[in-house]
Amino acid sequence: MKERLLIVLTVLVIFSSIFGEGIASEGKGDSTIVSEIRFGLLSHDVGVFAQSFENGVDINFDIFFKSPDKSFFRKFSSPRPMMGTCIHSDGQTSQVYGGLAWDFRTTDNILLTFGLGGAVHSGELDSDDPGEQRLGSRVLFRLAMNVxxxxxxxxxxxxxxxxxSNASLAxxxxxLDSMGLQIGYVF
Known part of the structure; x- marks a missing residue:
């Protein structure tokens, strides 16, 4: 438990230095590359599109970057590069991920975000225990959605x-599905 707490605190210190720079640059021009951060608590391995084997809560953190002002990105609706982590509260499968996120606002207040990318996890690849989560590959595909x-x-x-998941390539x-609530701050 102490190791997990140390990891969480280390991640928060690293990211707080990034956020501090972004907040400090506010009003002095637009020099930060960070566009938004989101923190969340998620129910772990809930079994929406997958079987459920593990219980507990994930501590979640996402950081979104500004979409590069390049014509290549504009052809695909200007997605934002992002990275994040879900750290399991009881030491089961945790993950670090990255990819692209597309934002859609149907009104001034409604938020829709779709994410696509890859993840690396700390869970089991294979096991003889039929009651244990098995993901087959260390590197996985990732899909995400916010409403x-x-x-x-x-x-x-x-x-x-x-x-x-590994999309049946292994x-x-x-x-593994996780879901819950996030709070976001836009820079």
Whole structure:
């Protein structure tokens, strides 16, 4: 438990230095590459598109970067590069991931985000125990979705779903779904 707490604190210190720079640069021009951060608590391995083997809570953190102002990215609706982590509270499968996120706002206050990318996890690849999560490959594909609400210009809250699996490129392919709530801050 102490090791997990140390990891979480280390990640928060690293990211707080990035965020501090972004906040400090506010009003002095637009020099930060970070566009948004989101923190969340997720129910772990809930079995939406996968079997459920592990219990517990994930501590979630995502960082979104500004979409590069390049014509290549604009051809694909200007996705934002992002990275994040889900750290399991009881030391079971945790993950670090990255990819692209597409944002859609149907009104001024409604938030829709779709993510696509890859993940690396700390869980079991294969096991003889039929009651244990098995993901088949250390590197997995990742899909994610947020549906939320902006309650001010900078703050939002959303329902978040995260799915990782190997897309049947390795066996077994049980996959892992996590879902819960996130709070976001836009720079």
């Amino acid at each position: 939320g609400y902006y309650f001010s210009e900078r703050w939002n809250a959303s329902f978040y779903w995260n799915h990782i 066996t077994p392919n049980y996959g």
